[in-house]
Amino acid sequence: MKQAAKTQQKTEKANGQPSPKRGAILDAATRVFLGASYGAASMDAIAREAGVSKQTVYSHFGAKNVLYGAVIHEKCSQLMAPLLTVEHHGAAPEKALLGVATRFLKLILAEGNMAHYRAVVAESGRFPELAEAYYMAGPKKAVENLAGYLSLMDKKGSLKVADPLGSARLFFAMLRGDLYMRRLLRMAPEPTDGGVEAAAGQAVGVFLDAHAPK
Amino acid sequence: MKQAAKTQQKTEKANGQPSPKRGAILDAATRVFLGASYGAASMDAIAREAGVSKQTVYSHFGAKNVLYGAVIHEKCSQLMAPLLTVEHHGAAPEKALLGVATRFLKLILAEGNMAHYRAVVAESGRFPELAEAYYMAGPKKAVENLAGYLSLMDKKGSLKVADPLGSARLFFAMLRGDLYMRRLLRMAPEPTDGGVEAAAGQAVGVFLDAHAPK
DNA sequence: GTCTATAAAAGGATAGAC
């Protein structure tokens, strides 16, 4: 638990090729950690899943919590990348917002992200820095991006937005609706495209009603 | 793990008085389970916290998972009771909705409920029946209640609500906004009354814009 | 019923050979 920082590089040779075993371990750890919970996941299970001895796991990542941190960070960069751009080439606000909404919903409702988010929430006590990293890389970025767009639309007169950040937060809050909670509690399967579009449409409609230029 | 059902009653004497130790154990278990996570909580810690020997814990609740289930169920009934009524004596919809919104927000953002919800989410894999019980007793009830009220307002012409259930879900989704997520991730403390009212006001405003009678 | 003491198992981490 002390030597968190120095176990990173020993798997790269002079040529910078990452070890294949390291990737296998990380994949296996992702499945095991996110399939269960931090407490329920054992290093034995991870080693078995990766087809590798336990000692090899410890050679690459010095301790369980380090490995867990690597898993969460990895997922974080994977998941958030595709989201966050509003394409504001001249399209009408309805179009643009519907696009953002459907992409956002598909992303956050996907099983990969749900499992990740459950894990982050569950271990936010033991690993506060991971919770913060998640929030900064995901929800916060998304909100700021959308706020920029809303602010632009306000200047152009296409929308009436007094508080871009507040409105952007509200927009995403509307999208994270009942379905999102049921997914979080594992009560609903990943929705179809139709389900996603319906949810997106309702939220966009209400949002536009409240932000129509007078 | 087999004898889940038969350890319930042995703490009541012929007069029906519940044993005080049982309550102490349940309180202690609530603190320990909800302070950490299922995996991180140990039966030793619970016994110590309750001021009781470990064997006594096992006498009352046969196993760790049974005790955990009892804790979650207990919390469930405690927390959801105060919420869920809309007072629709003739007050204007703004007033009524603001009342619902502030009470709802205060309830769900309170540390007790946050800890409970984190625990339910975290262990929804191991205890799906607890996740379902939570959803049924809490969010679902709240939505149905509000939908009834909205439907009434629609009939009276005070609001325009085509889909009461959908609108009710959206209303609560708006309330569970950014602040809720940051609370879930333990990044924000319990908000002041002012913070709660501001969030409630924004959501109610947008909701009314979209449901004004034409 | 409640306690002290103990069994039995699981899991995190390490030693040492190759």
Place this chain on the structure above:
DNA sequence: GTCTATCCTTTTATAGAC
């Protein structure tokens, strides 16, 4: 670097006295 074998702590659960 990777493996096998092992240590040692923690934790669930039980036995038996009072």
